[in-house]
Amino acid sequence: MSARRSSEELIAGLAERLEPVRPVAPLHRQMLVVAAIWALSAAVVALWLGMHPLGVVERGAVSALLLAVLALIGLGGLTLGLAARIPGRERLALAAAAAAAAGLAAVVALGLALPGSAADAGPRAEWWVCFERSLLLAIPSGVLAVALALRAAPWRERATGLGLGLGAVSLGALLVHLSCPSPSPWHWLLAHALLPLACGVPLGLLAGWLMRRLGSSRHSVV
Amino acid sequence: MAAAQHGDAGAYERLLTSLLAPLRAFVRRRGVDAGEIEDVVQEILILMHRARHTWRADRPFEPWMWAIARNASTDALRRQGRERARRRVGTELPGERSPEELAGPPEANPEALLTASELTPALTEALSRLPAPQREAMELLYVEQLSVAEAAARAGVSQSALKVRAHRGSRALREALSAEDER
Numbered sequence: 001m002s003a004r005r006s007s008e009e010l011i012a013g014l015a016e017r018l019e020p021v022r023p024v025a026p027l028h029r030q031m032l033v034v035a036a037i038w039a040l041s042a043a044v045v046a047l048w049l050g051m052h053p054l055g056v057v058e059r060g061a062v063s064a065l066l067l068a069v070l071a072l073i074g075l076g077g078l079t080l081g082l083a084a085r086i087p088g089r090e091r092l093a094l095a096a097a098a099a100a101a102a103g104l105a106a107v108v109a110l111g112l113a114l115p116g117s118a119a120d121a122g123p124r125a126e127w128w129v130c131f132e133r134s135l136l137l138a139i140p141s142g143v144l145a146v147a148l149a150l151r152a153a154p155w156r157e158r159a160t161g162l163g164l165g166l167g168a169v170s171l172g173a174l175l176v177h178l179s180c181p182s183p184s185p186w187h188w189l190l191a192h193a194l195l196p197l198a199c200g201v202p203l204g205l206l207a208g209w210l211m212r213r214l215g216s217s218r219h220s221v222v
Numbered sequence: 223m224a225a226a227q228h229g230d231a232g233a234y235e236r237l238l239t240s241l242l243a244p245l246r247a248f249v250r251r252r253g254v255d256a257g258e259i260e261d262v263v264q265e266i267l268i269l270m271h272r273a274r275h276t277w278r279a280d281r282p283f284e285p286w287m288w289a290i291a292r293n294a295s296t297d298a299l300r301r302q303g304r305e306r307a308r309r310r311v312g313t314e315l316p317g318e319r320s321p322e323e324l325a326g327p328p329e330a331n332p333e334a335l336l337t338a339s340e341l342t343p344a345l346t347e348a349l350s351r352l353p354a355p356q357r358e359a360m361e362l363l364y365v366e367q368l369s370v371a372e373a374a375a376r377a378g379v380s381q382s383a384l385k386v387r388a389h390r391g392s393r394a395l396r397e398a399l400s401a402e403d404e405r
Contacts, residue, residue, distance in 0.1 A: 006260075007242055007260060007263055007264055007267065008239065008242075010264050010267060010268075010372065011235055011238040011239055011242075011267065012235065014234070014235075014238065014267065014268075014271045015231040015232070015234045015235035015238070016231065018226065018229055018230075018231045018234050019229060020227065020228050020229035021227050021274055021275035022275060023227060023275055023276070023277065023278050023279070024275055024276050024278070026278060026280070085276070086276050087273060087276055087277070087285075087286045087287075087289035087290045087293070088281065088282075088285040088286040088288075088289045089289075090289060151275075152273075152276050153269075153272070153273035153276045153290075154269075154272050154273065155269070155273075155293060156293075212380075
């Protein structure tokens, strides 16, 4: 279809309806706000369940590696989600996506390399609690990050949603990993990584869909 | 751009106008069909308008603008590719008719009737019976003659959604008008 109204007319129309706008906060400040909320969640978890950061590392390489991988996916996912919505920050978004993807690959590799099977994760009731807590603890930073992304450019909802979903769930799982007393590597892998991350994907896609719906109803311009 | 963020319409108009030529050249270089260039440029302008709050004075303007242009033109190229593939499939099917053949004579084509200076009573009646989203899509595209990008922005939906609504509206109008003729 050809443009029957000229671009000059469109520009005149856009200028005529121009309203002042407040620029979005810089990316590093958005990240800091999300980090602050995550730290608040961490404080709540520390008071509620207790935290054992040194214990997590002392439990062995698998536990320490999982801690690092969850942090990588969390940081990478959130950076991807927030940077993808800011025009001109594509390289950062790509680097963040690569970091998150490397983290996911590491989780899968860990699962393949770990001796034993998922049956070694212990009774279902035990790992189910950790899985639920991972999702619950993803809510504060996830909701805040989605709200920040919603205020940015109205595009790339799927990548944004995926990044934020995986990132928030991963940071929630990180808190659970820091507070969980279980000695079973399969429990960590299943309840602190595989299951929450698997849920992070549909949750992220849902967030992306919501952003698209909310974004299109908020941005009617001409 | 900083002035535009504060609501200076004159500065904004000057800025966007000065971007028209480089944007047209950019879109052409990206390989967008000649007939679509102006549509894509308008999509870029609308996207820039909707995302104008994402530019910060402490960051350079050009990378921000080109990122938006790249994004919109990539979408257009994808659309163009899909359109070509659909047309290719259409011509390969035995007995498949071209869009012009399917549309029939201009009199039987509701889009042509809608763009006429005055709407016939039968068309006005048929239009009023369409579901609101389809009616809005038809009016924006054919009565107000907006581009797809503008119409989608005005309706607050994606371009694909608007096209689907217009397609359904067009089909419903055609059916209503042919039923009217038979009476």
